[in-house]
Amino acid sequence: MAAADVWSKIKIQQGDITKLAADAIVNAANSRLAGGGGVDGAIHRAAGIEQLQAACRKLGGCETGDAKITPGFNLPAQHIIHTVGPVFGGGQRGEAELLASCYRRSLEVAAENHLKTIAFPAISTGVYGYPFEAATEIALRTTAEFLVEHELIEQVTFVFFGRVDFESASAIIERLSPARDNS
Numbered sequence: 001m002a003a004a005d006v007w008s009k010i011k012i013q014q015g016d017i018t019k020l021a022a023d024a025i026v027n028a029a030n031s032r033l034a035g036g037g038g039v040d041g042a043i044h045r046a047a048g049i050e051q052l053q054a055a056c057r058k059l060g061g062c063e064t065g066d067a068k069i070t071p072g073f074n075l076p077a078q079h080i081i082h083t084v085g086p087v088f089g090g091g092q093r094g095e096a097e098l099l100a101s102c103y104r105r106s107l108e109v110a111a112e113n114h115l116k117t118i119a120f121p122a123i124s125t126g127v128y129g130y131p132f133e134a135a136t137e138i139a140l141r142t143t144a145e146f147l148v149e150h151e152l153i154e155q156v157t158f159v160f161f162g163r164v165d166f167e168s169a170s171a172i173i174e175r176l177s178p179a180r181d182n183s
C-alpha cells in the first residue's frame with residue numbers, strides 16, 4: 001500500500017481501551033505478564049482477573065519489545081496482545097528501538113492471527129516514564145510503516161485516556177500525515 005494511503009487506516013480517540021470492540025486491544029504489560037496498575041490493571045479487571053492470569057501464566061513471560069496473545073475473555077475485544085514497553089531511563093538505553101519493537105511485534109502477532117482491527121494504548125508513557133510526544137511519534141510512524149507492508153490490517157486505533165494526551169496526539173498525527181483526510 002502506498003505510504004500516503006496508510007494514514008486513512010490510523011485513528012486516534014480519547015477513552016477507556018477496555019470498552020473497545022476491536023479484534024484485539026494491546027496491553028502495556030510487564031515482563032512477568034502478571035497484571036499490575038494502569039491500563040494493565042484495567043484490562044485484567046475488565047477481562048476477568050483469574051482467567052486472564054491463568055492464560056498469561058502459560059505464556060512464560062514476555063521480553064521487553066516482544067508481544068504475546070491471549071483471548072479477551074469478558075472484554076468486548078476478542079483478543080489481548082500483551083506487549084512489554086521499555087522503562088525510560090534517559091533515552092540512551094535503546095528505549096526508542098524497544099518501543100518501536102512493541103508496536104511492530106504487536107502488529108505482527110495481529111497479522112499472524114488474521115486480525116483486522118487493533119487498538120493500542122500509549123505504551124510506556126505512564127509508570128514507565130517515556131516522554132509522551134516522542135513515544136507517540138514512534139507509535140504512529142512504526143504503525144504507518146508496518147501498514148505499508150501488511151494490507152490485511154484494516155484499522156489501527158490509538159486510544160488516549162486523558163484529554164491532554166489526546167489533543168497532543170491529534171497535533172502529532174496532523175504533522176506526520178499532511179495528506180490525511182480529516183473529514
Ligand code: ADP
Pocket residue numbers: 015016017018028029037038039040042085121122123124125126127128129130159160161162165
Ligand atoms: P506503562 O507501564 O507502559 O507506562 P501505564 O498503564 O502506566 O503503562 O500507562 C500507559 C498509558 O495508558 C498512560 O498514558 C495511561 O494514561 C494510559 N491508560 C491508563 N488506563 C487506561 C485505559 N483504561 N484505557 C486507555 N489508556 C489507559
